[in-house]
Amino acid sequence: MHELSICQALLAQVTAIASARGADAIEHIVLEVGPLSGVDAGLLARAFEVARAGSSAADATLSIETPQVTVSCLSCGARSQTPPNRLLCDACGGYRTRIVAGDELNLRRVELRLRESLPASAVA
Amino acid sequence: MCKTCGCSVTPGSGAAVDVLQNLLAANDRVAKHNRQHFDAHGVLAINLMSSPGAGKTALLEATIAAMRNQYRIAVIEGDLETENDAVRIRAQGVPAVQITTGGGCHLDAELVHQALHELPLAGLDLLFIENVGNLVCPASFDLGQHLNVTLLSVTEGDDKPAKYPVIFRASDLVVLSKTDLLGVMEDFEPARAEAALAALGGGTPMIRTAARRAPMLDPWLDWLAQRLAAPRAVSSSRRPLIALGG
Numbered sequence: 001m002h003e004l005s006i007c008q009a010l011l012a013q014v015t016a017i018a019s020a021r022g023a024d025a026i027e028h029i030v031l032e033v034g035p036l037s038g039v040d041a042g043l044l045a046r047a048f049e050v051a052r053a054g055s056s057a058a059d060a061t062l063s064i065e066t067p068q069v070t071v072s073c074l075s076c077g078a079r080s081q082t083p084p085n086r087l088l089c090d091a092c093g094g095y096r097t098r099i100v101a102g103d104e105l106n107l108r109r110v111e112l113r114l115r116e117s118l119p120a121s122a123v124a
Numbered sequence: 125m126c127k128t129c130g131c132s133v134t135p136g137s138g139a140a141v142d143v144l145q146n147l148l149a150a151n152d153r154v155a156k157h158n159r160q161h162f163d164a165h166g167v168l169a170i171n172l173m174s175s176p177g178a179g180k181t182a183l184l185e186a187t188i189a190a191m192r193n194q195y196r197i198a199v200i201e202g203d204l205e206t207e208n209d210a211v212r213i214r215a216q217g218v219p220a221v222q223i224t225t226g227g228g229c230h231l232d233a234e235l236v237h238q239a240l241h242e243l244p245l246a247g248l249d250l251l252f253i254e255n256v257g258n259l260v261c262p263a264s265f266d267l268g269q270h271l272n273v274t275l276l277s278v279t280e281g282d283d284k285p286a287k288y289p290v291i292f293r294a295s296d297l298v299v300l301s302k303t304d305l306l307g308v309m310e311d312f313e314p315a316r317a318e319a320a321l322a323a324l325g326g327g328t329p330m331i332r333t334a335a336r337r338a339p340m341l342d343p344w345l346d347w348l349a350q351r352l353a354a355p356r357a358v359s360s361s362r363r364p365l366i367a368l369g370g
Binding site: 071 | 139141142144146285286289290293320322323324325326327
């Protein structure tokens with residue numbers, strides 16, 4: 001679902017970070033995509049191969065972390081890891097739960113190659 | 125470590141930047157802007173979602189007929205093609221703006237933002253945004269609404285909440301529609317649909333409605349009236365408001 005347009009948003013974010021730091025290439029990108037984000041990590045990785053062409057991320061590798069759905073129980077406070085469609089508390093069976101992990105669609109980390117002429121200390 | 129941005133600069137040629145930014149941040153910025161517009165004018169904005177044909181427009185027609193003398197209502201309609209739904213809403217005597225997406229399978233904040241400029245927000249109490257019929261994509265795109273309402277019709281499977289957890293979990297209310305047909309839909313068990321919804325956690329309520337043959341709307345109208353009267357608890361994202369204590 002929209003993995004290509006999400007890649008375009010991703011590239012806009014990482015190329016902005018790269019320019020701000022005087023980098024000429026992006027080497028590695030780390031994303032966090034949860035099962036309840038509405039985005040499929042495998043499709044996103046494949047779309048990235050297409051979307052990155054011609055950008056400063058053209059040779060970048062991509063890792064996608066897929067945190068398991070974790071909920072915090074509003075009744076007893078326990079945290080439970082759950083399947084995406086059964087978000088109940090393991091400890092008390094309660095259904096009033098808050099998602100604390102598993103719905104992320106985040107850029108977590110960008111590894112850059114700086115321009116040779118800039119000393120490392122100039123990167124701010 | 126670099127004092128300015130926290131990146132770890134490797135002497136020589138590399139830099140690693142730790143980020144925590146949602147990939148849909150651009151849409152979320154516009155959604156927040158839309159929400160500010162709604163709040164500035166005291167408008168309650170509700171995003172109405174469902175699969176195609178579950179009865180969103182029919183429910184809105186019946187709702188407007190019942191409430192238009194009490195509340196000032198408008199609708200933003202979303203479809204790939206045609207103005208059919210906006211025409212139906214206007215026939216109920218309230219403003220409707222039609223967004224035709226062409227191929228887009230969901231509304232986004234920018235499309236809604238453009239539609240807002242065609243509405244007299246200052247004179248409204250309640251705005252429905254009828255999303256494109258789709259149980260997958262609309263769930264992920266914040267439009268700036270205060271509440272998400274998802275319809276499930278008795279002519280669909282009663283296990284839909286288990287199959288589409290993202291949209292049902294993100295909903296503040298699930299409306300069971302076309303309940304006047306329960307007598308002929310032998311395979312649909314409302315209790316099973318309620319159980320599948322309850323298993324998603326969050327305590328999302330389910331309200332039964334019938335918009336047409338033998339209308340049953342009071343629980344839905346009561347829910348709306350309560351939300352219109354309540355101080356606006358604004359959801360900062362598409363995620364549901366947890367109704368603590370009910």
